[in-house]
Amino acid sequence: MITSTRLPRRDDLAAAHDVKRRPFVGRSDAPSEPRLNVECSTAAWSMSGHATSGGDVADSFMLSNECFVVAVWDAAGHDKSAATDAVLVRAGLRALLSADPDIVSAVFALNRVLFRRAGTLSPWPFVSGFFGLVNRETHTLRYISCGHETALIFRGRNAHVHLPHNSPLLGINEAADLTVDTVHVERGDRLVIVSNGVTDARPLCSQTEFFGTARICSYFRLQPFGRTAEASRLIDHVVTFADGALDDDAAALIARFD
Numbered sequence: 001m002i003t004s005t006r007l008p009r010r011d012d013l014a015a016a017h018d019v020k021r022r023p024f025v026g027r028s029d030a031p032s033e034p035r036l037n038v039e040c041s042t043a044a045w046s047m048s049g050h051a052t053s054g055g056d057v058a059d060s061f062m063l064s065n066e067c068f069v070v071a072v073w074d075a076a077g078h079d080k081s082a083a084t085d086a087v088l089v090r091a092g093l094r095a096l097l098s099a100d101p102d103i104v105s106a107v108f109a110l111n112r113v114l115f116r117r118a119g120t121l122s123p124w125p126f127v128s129g130f131f132g133l134v135n136r137e138t139h140t141l142r143y144i145s146c147g148h149e150t151a152l153i154f155r156g157r158n159a160h161v162h163l164p165h166n167s168p169l170l171g172i173n174e175a176a177d178l179t180v181d182t183v184h185v186e187r188g189d190r191l192v193i194v195s196n197g198v199t200d201a202r203p204l205c206s207q208t209e210f211f212g213t214a215r216i217c218s219y220f221r222l223q224p225f226g227r228t229a230e231a232s233r234l235i236d237h238v239v240t241f242a243d244g245a246l247d248d249d250a251a252a253l254i255a256r257f258d
Contacts, residue, residue, distance in 0.1 A: 071093060085125055
């Protein structure tokens, strides 16, 4: 089950602190079952044909003994400005969450920074992104998905749950409304997050046959989940499907919960 919390519009970061939800840090009513183990693989591909820093990035890191961060974002464009925005989000996300482990305040602050930076650029840049906080104690994923591709939780070989986007693109509106969704994760689940460079990939001979979400589902039904380099194998599979030439940067993150 997915539960949603829509946050009221705020004009500044200080106001955002008034509505912070902290269900995962310092909980006295945390379940007694063992903590989830989270193993994560990430991969990215740029239009230059190298796995270098482009506009699409996947990132994961342990925030504390209780919390693990998973994130994929896509900065609009393919130029140096997009790469700069992508690096800015990585540095900002890590710094903000390290100082205060609240996903709401972190994404709110990132949106403000991107909006103010965008005012100096043309065309107006923006960032789509999935930003999640896994609580290993409560076995929950709390996430904000800003105009991003649908994320998927695979449960067993055939069952999966879609996690659709719930918030607007970053950098468009300084006082954007954000929604936080919470979903329970179980041991054995796999979380798959990709950028649209994956789903929009297509063969050179076709303008209408896209890789799409359905092929992601088919891929993981046929390919057993491993423990290492899963994201890299998925990206390699997508590049092969596209005859070795992607039309966009691409990124993928696969998290395993045990």
